Amino acid sequence: MIQRGVDRMKVDHPIRIDARRKDDPPGGRWAAIDQESRGAVRLITSPADPNLQVQLVHAEIERIRRIDPAVKLSEIAVLCRTHAPLEKMRVICDVEGLPCEITGPEAAKGQIALMRTREGWALAQALRRRRLRMLRLSALRRSLSYLQRAQPRNAALLDLLDIVDDVAATLQADIVPAAEALDLFYEAAGEMRRDGRASAIKLMTAHGAKGLEFDHVIVMDCADWRWDEEDERRLLYVAMTRARQSLSLMCAEGGRNPYLVDLGTVNGVHDHLPRALPQHRADLERRYVMLGPASMDIGFAGRASSAQPVHRAIAALRTGDVVEIKGRFVHSVSGQIVGRLAASVDSAPLQQGVASMVAVMVRTRSQTPEEYWPALQVDHWETPLAEVRLDRGLAGRTA
Secondary structure, eight states: OOOHHHHHOOOSSSOOOOGGGGSSSTTTTHHHOOTTTOOEEEEEEEEEHHHHHHHHHHHHHHHHHHHTTOGGGGEEEEEEEESSSHHHHHHHHHHHHHHEEEEEEHHTTTTTGGGGGGHHHHHHHHHHHHHTSSHHHHHHHHHHHHHHOOOOOOTHHHHHHHHHHHHHHHHTEEEEHHHHHHHHHHHHHHHHHHHHOTTTTEEEETTTTTTEEEEEEEOOOOOOOOSHHHHHHHHHHHHHEEEEEEEEEEEETOOOOOOHHHHSSSSTTEEEESSOOOOOGGGGOOEEEEGGGBBBBBGGGGGSTTTTTHHHHTTTTTTOOOOETTEEEEEOOTTTTEEBOOTTTTOTTTGGEEEEEEEEEEEEESSSOOOGGOOSSEEEEEEEEEEEEEETTTSSSOO
């Protein structure tokens, strides 16, 4: 029913049923397990206000999880026309304790590569030291699991554990050459950076979703689709056809998007009006500012000798630790300076937010342009990366 429901979106050529699913009944397995919509496309009338609409999207996610408790979070995707609603979606997921991540090509540009984190770099160094020797993957997994239990909020360790399992499945062996394992780790880390983590709901723009598929797709409509352009119709079609099992479409109140409004008359579409309209939630009026590599003076600790306390202070930091921004510097809870903001960052609003560690990046002399080498006092050093939460009243200000 998903393909039949979006038939009117593609006028250039007729839609053909995916050969892999041509023998499935209309609606697939969800025709049997979804007692309300019977596998039909769900067209949900929703307020255009992102604060209100994300509450309905969250309810739809919980509905999917109730119907199919075995569904993987990574097989649920929320797609938007523009980036702003994704930020609000990320907030409600955080507030409700639902793992999520904003993914796609644009989001990947601001992320630190896994193998450049403290954990990834340490693993790579260990594997390089034993390149000509064999590695027991089960032993490596036990070591990483031990570290992860001590640092349950450390996403890098969780990602490395996932990669160990992927490498073992790829090679179909437990004992492998360390050099081969290292190459596979870098390859898998690159794919993870592009595609996102396996344990999180995917939040992305329709542009970023091109070429991807998910079991369950929810498309938001915060009155940001430009319905009077042919390219917009095609893009909306792309967003809708990312779904394999279920498709839910938010339709902004007032009929702003005629493409979505017209779908309500199409066979295979369940026009749904929520029983209760959401109310404005003040706890969703927050935003996050990521102090990634571009926001930090990444050579700051590298210009300090190994005897300087900044190196010990950074080494003591763990993912999730609270840090404080004072002026242009980042301080640990003990008051020790652990980093400095880049000159382009406006620190004023950040000082009023709540900052916490998300990762520690390793930087080396070889990664640094040669003109900066004379100022370096060490060959490799760490740079803390934090995220600042700006609550209501500060959320509208930019850094």
